[in-house]
Amino acid sequence: xxxxxxxxxxxxxxxxxxxxxxxxxxxxxxxxxxxxxxxxxxxxxxxxxxxxxxxxxxxxxxxxxxxxxxxxxxxxxxxxxxxxxxxxxxxxxxxxxxxxxxxxxxxxxxxxx
Amino acid sequence: xxxxxxxxxxxxxxxxxxxxxxxxxxxxxxxxxxxxxxxxxxxxxxxxxxxxxxxxxxxxxxxxxxxxxxxxxxxxxxxxxxxxxxxxxxxxxxxxxxxxxxxxxxxxxxxxxxx
Numbered sequence: 001x002x003x004x005x006x007x008x009x010x011x012x013x014x015x016x017x018x019x020x021x022x023x024x025x026x027x028x029x030x031x032x033x034x035x036x037x038x039x040x041x042x043x044x045x046x047x048x049x050x051x052x053x054x055x056x057x058x059x060x061x062x063x064x065x066x067x068x069x070x071x072x073x074x075x076x077x078x079x080x081x082x083x084x085x086x087x088x089x090x091x092x093x094x095x096x097x098x099x100x101x102x103x104x105x106x107x108x109x110x111x112x113x
Numbered sequence: 114x115x116x117x118x119x120x121x122x123x124x125x126x127x128x129x130x131x132x133x134x135x136x137x138x139x140x141x142x143x144x145x146x147x148x149x150x151x152x153x154x155x156x157x158x159x160x161x162x163x164x165x166x167x168x169x170x171x172x173x174x175x176x177x178x179x180x181x182x183x184x185x186x187x188x189x190x191x192x193x194x195x196x197x198x199x200x201x202x203x204x205x206x207x208x209x210x211x212x213x214x215x216x217x218x219x220x221x222x223x224x225x226x227x228x
Contacts, residue, residue, distance in 0.1 A: 002158070033216070042220050045215035045216060048215055055214045099144055101158055105155060106155040107155050
């Protein structure tokens, strides 16, 4: 158990819908990262927040957005869902910067029908 | 985009044998991390090696880093059936660089250890 929690574990929804994925970092970690894992693209970095502020962005679609709240938990919002958004979404956390070890949560498996 | 390329893509061995996986990357790094993933589950952190280190050990794991060749290797000694999983290398960039703030993953090596 990494100490990073993610909810829900599984999510099944329809095209065009909007979903919210939630992540709680390890106690004391200030950085939260979101990654997407799909069969064709592998593990891709989406976005990094540090202490509530966005610090780095990857190939995150405009239909996706994220935020980190004052209690340091983070949410990833996915809207206008398409079939190709079906993937495993991971949250990771680290103490401070991305030069620290990143600990991953169990992931949310999103299926878009 | 994938920074790292892992070799081999798949490895099948018998229990008790050693398993070696290799990772190559393209840009300068601050650190390189190895992770294990069991069948679509979460990523388990194995070891982090920084760019100024050449070798690190953790239990049955040995990681080497050659920054001049931009490559790393993960050795698992005396493998067990429970080591069956996918193994990923991931690179972390330096502050101020375009890779800072994220890990860039390779495609992974699928290791199967037969009892």
